[in-house]
Amino acid sequence: NAGVMQNPRHLVRRRGQEARLRCSPMKGHSHVYWYRQLPEEGLKFMVYLQKENIIDESGMPKERFSAEFPKEGPSILRIQQVVRGDSAAYFCASSRSAGPPDNEQFFGPGTRLTVL
C-alpha cells in the first residue's frame, strides 16, 4: 500500500520560471493538503482540496500560487514566476476523511524547491 507520493523530490528553477509540484494521495484518500516549510520555520498550511474542489486556500499567497486536484490524476501545486523567497520544502498530505479526529494526515516526502 503505497504512501503519499510527491514528485519531483528536488526541483531547481530560475527566477521567473514556473514550478509544478505533483502529489498522489494514498489509495482511498480523497482529501489533499499542501504545506510549506521555509528554512528555520515550521510547517505552514497552504491549501486543502477535495476532488475537483478547493475547500480552504486561506494559507496560500494570493498571487502566483494555485492548486488543483482534478477528477483524474494527481494534485498539482503551481507557482508562477518563482522568486528566491519561494525556495522551501513543499509537503503534501492526504486523509481519508475531513473531520477530526479521524482525519489523520499522512505526509509525503516533500518536494524541495530551489530558486536560483
Add this chain to the structure above:
Amino acid sequence: SQKIEQNSEALNIQEGKTATLTCNYTNYSPAYLQWYRQDPGRGPVFLLLIRENEKEKRKERLKVTFDTTLKQSLFHITASQPADSATYLCARQAGTALIFGKGTTLSVSS
C-alpha cells in the same frame, strides 16, 4: 492570536533517559493536540493524538499528557535510544488544517 509554541528548539539527552518535550498554546482551547515526528529530508509522521478530556495517552515508549489548566501538552519518550533522534512537532486542528509548532529537535547520544 492563537499560538502553538514549542519553547525548546533543541534537546540533548543520553541514551536510556526520558526525554520530555513541551508544547504550549495560548488564546484558545484546542479539542485535540497531535504529535508528529520528522526526520531530516522526510515528511512528518503521525505519532499520537490526545483529546482535551484525556489526561494521558500512551503508545509503546511514548506518552503524551494534556493539561488544559496549564494550556500545555507534554511528550515523553522513555528509555530513549539514538534512533529516537529527530524533530518532534506538536500540532492543533484549525478547521481541517493542521497548525504546527516549530518543533523540538531531539538528539539522543549513546
